[in-house]
Amino acid sequence: MSVLVYTESENGKLKKAAYEVASYAKGIADLMGTTVTAVTVNAENVKELSQYGVDKVLKVSIDKLSKFNADAYAEVITQAAKKEDSKVVIISQTANAKYMAPLLAVNLEAGYVSNAMKLPTLDDGFNVERTAFTNKAFSITSITTDVKVLGLSSNSYGLKENESSLTQEEFSPELTDENFGITVESVDKNKDKVSIADAEVVVSAGRGMKGPENWGMIEELAGVLNAATACSKPVSDMGWRPHGEHVGQTGKPVATNLYIAIGISGAIQHLAGISASKNKVVINTDPEAPFFKAADYGIVGDAFEVVPQLIEKLKEFKANNS
Amino acid sequence: MHSILGPKILYLFYNTLKIDVMKILVCISHVPDTTSKINFVDNDTKFDINGVQFVINPNDEFGLTRAMWFKEKQDATVDIVIVGGKDTEPTIRKCLAIGADSAYRVDTEPLDGFQVAKELAKVAKDGEYDLVIAGRESIDYNGGMVPGMLAKLIGANFINTCVSLDIEGETATAVREMDGGKETIKTSLPLVIGGQKGLVEESDLRIPNMRGIMMARKKPLNVIEPLSSETHTEAKSFRKPESKGEVTLIDVDNLDKLIDLLHNEAKAI
Numbered sequence: 015m016s017v018l019v020y021t022e023s024e025n026g027k028l029k030k031a032a033y034e035v036a037s038y039a040k041g042i043a044d045l046m047g048t049t050v051t052a053v054t055v056n057a058e059n060v061k062e063l064s065q066y067g068v069d070k071v072l073k074v075s076i077d078k079l080s081k082f083n084a085d086a087y088a089e090v091i092t093q094a095a096k097k098e099d100s101k102v103v104i105i106s107q108t109a110n111a112k113y114m115a116p117l118l119a120v121n122l123e124a125g126y127v128s129n130a131m132k133l134p135t136l137d138d139g140f141n142v143e144r145t146a147f148t149n150k151a152f153s154i155t156s157i158t159t160d161v162k163v164l165g166l167s168s169n170s171y172g173l174k175e176n177e178s179s180l181t182q183e184e185f186s187p188e189l190t191d192e193n194f195g196i197t198v199e200s201v202d203k204n205k206d207k208v209s210i211a212d213a214e215v216v217v218s219a220g221r222g223m224k225g226p227e228n229w230g231m232i233e234e235l236a237g238v239l240n241a242a243t244a245c246s247k248p249v250s251d252m253g254w255r256p257h258g259e260h261v262g263q264t265g266k267p268v269a270t271n272l273y274i275a276i277g278i279s280g281a282i283q284h285l286a287g288i289s290a291s292k293n294k295v296v297i298n299t300d301p302e303a304p305f306f307k308a309a310d311y312g313i314v315g316d317a318f319e320v321v322p323q324l325i326e327k328l329k330e331f332k333a334n335n336s
Numbered sequence: 337m338h339s340i341l342g343p344k345i346l347y348l349f350y351n352t353l354k355i356d357v358m359k360i361l362v363c364i365s366h367v368p369d370t371t372s373k374i375n376f377v378d379n380d381t382k383f384d385i386n387g388v389q390f391v392i393n394p395n396d397e398f399g400l401t402r403a404m405w406f407k408e409k410q411d412a413t414v415d416i417v418i419v420g421g422k423d424t425e426p427t428i429r430k431c432l433a434i435g436a437d438s439a440y441r442v443d444t445e446p447l448d449g450f451q452v453a454k455e456l457a458k459v460a461k462d463g464e465y466d467l468v469i470a471g472r473e474s475i476d477y478n479g480g481m482v483p484g485m486l487a488k489l490i491g492a493n494f495i496n497t498c499v500s501l502d503i504e505g506e507t508a509t510a511v512r513e514m515d516g517g518k519e520t521i522k523t524s525l526p527l528v529i530g531g532q533k534g535l536v537e538e539s540d541l542r543i544p545n546m547r548g549i550m551m552a553r554k555k556p557l558n559v560i561e562p563l564s565s566e567t568h569t570e571a572k573s574f575r576k577p578e579s580k581g582e583v584t585l586i587d588v589d590n591l592d593k594l595i596d597l598l599h600n601e602a603k604a605i
Contacts, residue, residue: 082514084484084494109514113496113530116449116484125450125568128480141572146477150374152577153477156570195493196523199509209516215604239605242516251538257499258513263370263475264394264533272604283370289577293602295594296583306583311597315588327591331599 016049016069017042018100020091022108023057030173030212031106033066037174038166039104040067041133046102050178053094053185055079055087060182067176072097072185078194081201082110086193088117093187095122095161103163108211115165125157128165148263148286167290168211169269210261213242215272216291218261220246222277222298222317226254231321232276238328244268246278262287277317280305297321358412358503358525361463362400363456363470363482364431365393365446366424370475376574383476383574392427395471399531401540402501403469404435410503412467413437417459419446425557432552433544439555444562448569449477453485458563461490465526467508472497472530477571483530492526499534 019039021032032052039050049069054060056079060071072094079086087110095103103122105111107129119126127142131152134142139156142164146153157164210216217236223229229243236243243259250260261268263283269290276297278284285308288294296309297320306312313320368374368388375384392400406412416431417440418424428439442455460468468487473480487494493508495501499518500511503525510521513534544552586594598605 081519084496109497112480113484113512116453116481117488117494119450119481119568120485120488125448126481127569129478146571146574147368147374148475148478150576151376151574153571154573154575156572157568158570159568196495196521199520199522201517201519203514203517207516211515250533257534258518260533272598272602293598293604295598306585308580309583310580310602311594312583312585313588313591313594314585320588320591324591324594327595328605331595331605335599 016051016098016100017046017102017104018091018095018098019050019052019068019104020106020111021052021054021057021063021068022106022111023054026056026058028054028057028059028062029108031108031168033062033173034168034171035104035106035166036063036066036068037176038133038171040174040176041171042102042104043067045133045136051094051098051100053091055090061180064178064180065175066173067178068180069178070181070183072183074185074187076189078189081198083194083196083198084110084114085117085195086189088114088121089189089193090187091118092121094185097185101161103161105163105165107165107167111165115163119163122161122163123159124161124163125159126163126165127155127157129167130164131167131170134164145290148283149267149289150286167269169271169292170290208240208242210242210244210259210266210268213270215239215241215274216244216261216268216270217241217274217276218244218246218278219249219276219317220278221248223249228318229255231325235274235321235325235328238325238332241274246284247281275305275309276321278305279303280308356411358406358410358467359463359465360403360406360412360414360467360469361460361465362396362403362414362416362431362436363468363486364396364400364416364418364427365471365474365476366390366418366420366427367393367474367476370394374576376576380573380575390427392430393471393474395473395475395532397541398533398535399469399471399529400431400434400436401542402531402535404542405536406467406503407435415440415463417442417456419444419452419455421445428557429552430544432555432557433548434542435548437555439557441557441559442562443559444565447565448567448571449479449481450485450568451566453482453489454564454566455562456482456486457489459560460486467503467525468492468528469531470528472532480530483528487528490526490528492528493523494528494530495521495523496530498529498531501529501531501535
């Protein structure tokens, strides 16, 4: 009956998202009066899960799973849920987790709620608040099936420390060729750069930069802040920056701790996509730009003057505070 | 001799064609335009459609446009399907005007991702489609589950957040966008993809021309009865985010202040 949580890893290391979903699973287990079981795939540092309230970890070590495969991973979690007789299964909302979730839900005949923001309430059914309309609204959604799958939005619940005594168990699910209908031929991951999904800080720029040749200072600012770079839709449509950086309603949503928008006016679709970010800074020459209404901190000024100065000041600050 | 062999050759030729032609089904959502004001009525239980313009879900439109490429370059046939009431028909006609061959409308209100996936699965299965293209998510409810559920329900391979797709015979080569990068995937048909921008570029999207619009009127729009109204989830109510406080403006010459606020107040650096 314990709450099952899939704690993701990359290159053998648990991701930050794993600790957040573990914290969330512990919150739900407390509401339900039960324990938390985590399932890991090829992760080494599973002991750290004991800091976030996990009671038991099912360790899966299968070479064939070294590259992510949605169907096979869904099968692993399905079998873990059945073994634990779990009624609630928690996953993150990384691209991989979103890919896998609907397959997992069908396997378990479970109702699935994506983009969950908060702990569910259990007094009148099983209700959970999620974002909808690209963060322009929240929806209270009820899951009516016996087994439930919840996908937690990143940076929505946070990390909650909760010391537990963790037991570890090797777990060997049965996988067949059918689970490997897809072969990953090559992975093209920018190892030197932080991804938008993992970043604490995102530095984003728009048409105000005037051309792709001016992105050097954006990259440099991102470097100083250990931030991911992003861009507005027109910039990606014009091919100044890759599609993967496009943030907004038809691009990527950003739920980061700090979002810095440079030369972005703030179209409604863009603002929706970034609205889950906790702190927003805008730098724009036009004081009437809609972004100023959505931002926490604003500078009316020319990016070409402000950004280089900001880089210098931040370098100083980092030097004094590290 | 001619009269004996003729039909046989034709028949063989027809059969070869049947094997070669790829059948594509594109799943379409009918959603509020991205600029829509989002409001709710009936005690915040329903989306307010008053004054809202509905469009083809952008993620689906990229997929539909890619399907047109397969139609024009590889002789594929392209059907579209929508789960929704009669109010979705302008969206369906637009898809036909863009170039889809025929349309299916499952005559029921979409209630949750599972219900929609089940209806789509029936259409996909009955039509024996080789490739089903859906958008990675609809921009209204953002469930992001229909393509994957559909794939699992019909036992097809599945690629989500697909940004490039090529098909040669039974083999598909695709690029999937993931956090911080991309991966290249090989798989086989039947295949379901959750597509998005990248499948085609924004500039490749098509505005229906007059000829397309006229032809769309004559293309078949098949209305079919739903299987069931079984759901797994129910959106009970909605709320809008709290309005946020005023922006704190910082002078260009006082960037130290910004750093101080970000460090001490926001605790973000």
